Amino acid sequence: xxxxxxxxxxxxxxxxxxxxxxxxxxxxxxxxxxxxxxxxxxxxxxxxxxxxxxxxxxxxxxxxxxxxxxxxxxxxxxxxxxxxxxxxxxxxxxxxxxxxxxxxxxxxxxxxxxxxxxxxxxxxxxxxxxxxxxxxxxxxxxxxxxxxxxxxxxxxxxxxxxxxxxxxxxxxxxxxxxxxxxxxxxxxxxxxxxxxxxxxxxxxxxxxxxxxxxxxxxxxxxxxxxxxxxxxxxxxxxxxxxxxxxxxxxxxxxxxxxxxxxxxxxxxxxxxxxxxxxxxxxx
Amino acid sequence: xxxxxxxxxxxxxxxxxxxxxxxxxxxxxxxxxxxxxxxxxxxxxxxxxxxxxxxxxxxxxxxxxxxxxxxxxxxxxxxxxxxxxxxxxxxxxxxxxxxxxxxxxxxxxxxxxxxxxxxxxxxxxxxxxxxxxxxxxxxxxxxxxxxxxxxxxxxxxxxxxxxxxxxxxxxxxxxxxxxxxxxxxxxxxxxxxxxxxxxxxxxxxxxxxxxxxxxxxxxxxxxxxxxxxxxxxxxxxxxxxxxxxxxxxxxxxxxxxxxxxxxxxxxxxxxxxxxxxxxxxxxxxxxxxxxxxxxxxxxxxxxxxxxxxxxxxxxxxxxxxxxxxxxx
Numbered sequence: 233x234x235x236x237x238x239x240x241x242x243x244x245x246x247x248x249x250x251x252x253x254x255x256x257x258x259x260x261x262x263x264x265x266x267x268x269x270x271x272x273x274x275x276x277x278x279x280x281x282x283x284x285x286x287x288x289x290x291x292x293x294x295x296x297x298x299x300x301x302x303x304x305x306x307x308x309x310x311x312x313x314x315x316x317x318x319x320x321x322x323x324x325x326x327x328x329x330x331x332x333x334x335x336x337x338x339x340x341x342x343x344x345x346x347x348x349x350x351x352x353x354x355x356x357x358x359x360x361x362x363x364x365x366x367x368x369x370x371x372x373x374x375x376x377x378x379x380x381x382x383x384x385x386x387x388x389x390x391x392x393x394x395x396x397x398x399x400x401x402x403x404x405x406x407x408x409x410x411x412x413x414x415x416x417x418x419x420x421x422x423x424x425x426x427x428x429x430x431x432x433x434x435x436x437x438x439x440x441x442x443x444x445x446x447x448x449x450x451x452x453x454x455x456x457x458x459x460x461x462x463x464x465x466x467x468x469x470x471x472x473x474x475x476x477x478x479x480x481x482x483x484x485x486x487x488x489x490x491x492x493x494x495x496x497x498x499x500x501x502x503x504x505x506x507x508x509x510x511x512x513x514x515x
Numbered sequence: 516x517x518x519x520x521x522x523x524x525x526x527x528x529x530x531x532x533x534x535x536x537x538x539x540x541x542x543x544x545x546x547x548x549x550x551x552x553x554x555x556x557x558x559x560x561x562x563x564x565x566x567x568x569x570x571x572x573x574x575x576x577x578x579x580x581x582x583x584x585x586x587x588x589x590x591x592x593x594x595x596x597x598x599x600x601x602x603x604x605x606x607x608x609x610x611x612x613x614x615x616x617x618x619x620x621x622x623x624x625x626x627x628x629x630x631x632x633x634x635x636x637x638x639x640x641x642x643x644x645x646x647x648x649x650x651x652x653x654x655x656x657x658x659x660x661x662x663x664x665x666x667x668x669x670x671x672x673x674x675x676x677x678x679x680x681x682x683x684x685x686x687x688x689x690x691x692x693x694x695x696x697x698x699x700x701x702x703x704x705x706x707x708x709x710x711x712x713x714x715x716x717x718x719x720x721x722x723x724x725x726x727x728x729x730x731x732x733x734x735x736x737x738x739x740x741x742x743x744x745x746x747x748x749x750x751x752x753x754x755x756x757x758x759x760x761x762x763x764x765x766x767x768x769x770x771x772x773x774x775x776x777x778x779x780x781x782x783x784x785x786x787x788x789x790x791x792x793x794x795x796x797x798x799x800x801x802x803x804x805x806x807x808x809x810x811x812x813x814x815x816x817x818x819x820x821x822x823x824x825x826x827x828x829x830x831x832x833x834x835x836x837x838x839x840x841x842x843x
Contacts, residue, residue: 411570412603416617416668417591426619430607509606509650 268488275481283476294482307483310467317378317463318447321386325394325443326436333398334428337407354392358452361388366456381457386450390443397442401435434502441498445491518582521546521672521704522567527576529562529728536562538728539576544706544721549698551715552708554725555751560708561676563725567706568597568674581671591617596670600677602661604649610636611645614664635663655686666701673698675707679714691717712752716740724748741768746841756809756831757841758783764841771837772811774799774829775821782832783809787825801829 274281278289298307332350336343353361365385369376376382409431413423429436451465458466468483522544529537537559544550552560565571567578569590578585585593604613611632612619618628636642639659649657658678665673678694679687695718698705709715715722716736723733732744743749749757749766756767760781785801788808797818800810809831823829 406601406603408599408601408603409605411590412597412599412605412664413616414570415568415590415595415597416664417620418616419620422620426616427605431605433607505607509648 268484271481271484272488274478275485277478277481281478283478283481294478295486297477297479298482298486306462306467307464307471310462310464311487313378313461314448314464317382317386318444320379320383321390321447322440322444324383324387325390326440328391329394329398329439330429330432330436332395333402336399337402337405350395351392353388356388358389359456361385362453362456365453369457376457376459378458378461378463381459382454382463385453385457386447389450389453390446393446394439394443397439398435401432401438405432434505437498437502441494444494448491449487519546520544520579521548521581522550522706523577523579524563524567525577525579527563527566527578528574529559529566529571530574535728537566540725540728540730541576542723542730542733544704546704547698547702548704548720549695549718550704550706550721550723551719552706552723552725553712553715553719553751554710556710558725559728560725564597564674564676564706564708567593567672568595569593570597591668594671595674596665596668596672597674598658598661598665598676598678600680602649602657602681604657604661604664606649609646609648610641610652610660613649613660614667616664617668632663632667635667636660638666639663654681655690658682658690662697666697670703672704672706673701675705677708677710679709679711687714694718716752724751726751742839744842749841754812758803758807758809759805760838760840765838766841767833767838769798769810770796770812772809772831772833774811774813774823774831778832780832780835781838782830784828784830785809787823787827787829790823790825799823799829801831803831 273287274283274285275294276290276292277283277287277294278291279293281288336347362385365381365388366376369381374380405428409427410423413427418426449465450463451469454463455466462470464487468480468487471480471483520543522542524540524542526539526541527537528535528539540559540563552563554560562571566573567580567585569585569588573586580593580595583594590597605616608616611629614635615623615628615632618631623631633642633645636645639662641656641659641663644652644656644660649660652660658681675694679690682690691714694705694707707715707718719736721733722736722739724731724739726747732739732748739748740752740754743752743755743766746757746764746766749755754769756769756772758765758767783801783803783805785803787799788802789798789800791798791800792815793812795815796812797815798810798812799818800808803809811831
């Protein structure tokens with residue numbers, strides 16, 4: 233207690249800058265979350281209400297509206313498309329970035345060229361990447377679709393992220409764990425299966441969820457490579473430009489909830505494993 | 516024919532690109548002996564150990580373990596087991612599963628491997644911690660588990676890479692005794708890498724002092740301490756004064772030197788530079804008139820009978836037979 237009280241002991245006032253910066257930060261938070269909060273509140277608008285305040289009662293009728301046939305029939309379909317695509321993107325990203333992360337531990341001829349080539353796609357204008365892939369498909373006479381052109385376009389975005397994350401994870405991996413495994417008679421497969429992957433698991437889960445959420449709300453790259461069947465963000469965008477009703481807000485609330493749920497569950501899992509293992513590396 | 520050596524190194528060299536880490540060393544480790552590789556950091560001792568273990572390739576030369584050339588063999592088929600400096604316990608496995616790991620890799624059924632792992636946890640007095648994860652153990656406890664995990668392999672040679680350096684001094688002495696006890700009980704050879712001469716002298720049957728990729732001297736700790744072969748050894752092993760004498764250098768054990776009495780024997784003059792109370796003895800360091808540092812370890816009773824102070828002129832003398840000429 234003695235330590236925490238030293239900063240605010242009697243006669244030791246906080247400087248005015250503390251309050252100024254605190255206010256600035258408060259304003260930032262309002263700016264960041266205010267609009268979203270408005271959307272979440274308005275999605276519970278009463279059946280007679282519109283897209284602005286005041287609230288005319290409260291209801292979940294706009295949520296029900298999403299699932300009614302006819303009205304917004306494409307939302308559940310495009311949602312399931314998005315989930316399917318995000319799942320595949322996440323799996324591919326994990327497989328490639330884990331393998332690459334392990335490979336980059338030892339420099340190999342041309343490793344830095346490969347690294348920069350992979351990372352360069354992070355700074356490429358996203359719309360152009362999508363445009364290029366769409367154009368390429370047209371040029372080759374291929375039909376753009378969800379699991380070909382759209383998948384590839386999203387991977388140009390999630391792979392460099394996955395790679396960066398795995399570098400950080402692999403950096404903290406102690407080589408002697410693998411040496412100990414070989415010493416104890418593990419074959420290279422057994423070593424990967426029983427030592428390397430389990431130890432890296434929290435990091436791998438992080439990469440999986442990051443790739444999933446990046447794919448789930450990707451717009452720019454997807455829009456020019458998707459073909460005729462929309463993912464959720466594209467469908468929402470189409471709805472925004474054609475119709476306005478609190479149903480849009482309900483969709484926003486629902487999709488955000490899905491994202492947050494996913495992240496919360498993962499963080500919980502990661503923290504639990506991390507906590508169980510403690511700070512082993514300090515050893 | 517009964518084999519005489521557990522490990523033989525024949526002209527072993529290790530190169531990392533242009534740098535020579537180990538330069539053509541040869542060494543024979545007799546059966547069931549405690550061998551310490553001692554040297555300053557970067558002397559090649561750890562590279563040597565890792566080549567024996569199979570975690571490092573051999574650039575040139577041969578390594579024989581139990582008369583078998585192990586050059587192409589993976590670590591697990593050399594009859595060795597290694598304890599790593601960081602212990603390298605698997606953080607996601609309980610102590611029991613860590614110890615049972617090698618049996619699992621060999622396909623031993625769960626009940627059987629857990630039973631045997633418990634026996635080995637018992638051996639290192641860690642049976643009560645079987646269900647704990649490594650992070651929930653202290654450094655000393657982690658080391659015991661690492662010990663059990665390696666010994667369950669029933670190696671013929673046990674390799675230890677700076678095993679005591681992460682422990683506090685008190686625990687270090689305790690674990691040191693335990694390592695020696697285990698080595699005696701198991702009757703296998705231990706090869707122990709360390710930079711602490713105190714540790715090496717306390718443990719070793721065969722003390723191997725390395726510097727710069729070479730073995731500078733090997734023998735029993737007593738042989739090395741009483742007859743250091745070079746200036747480097749005399750300084751590194753400690754407890755010696757190295758002085759220019761006639762046309763060469765000599766080493767004299769500091770505990771054989773006396774202060775103040777000029778007899779017929781050899782002696783040097785100087786001034787007291789440092790006085791350190793060390794309990795049983797007091798270390799009095801002089802700067803000789805020639806500008807060299809030399810010390811005498813004076814038994815405390817004797818020191819307080821005829822106390823000297825810093826800056827006092829003093830004479831350091833020694834019986835002629837206590838001096839020992841050093842090679843150039």
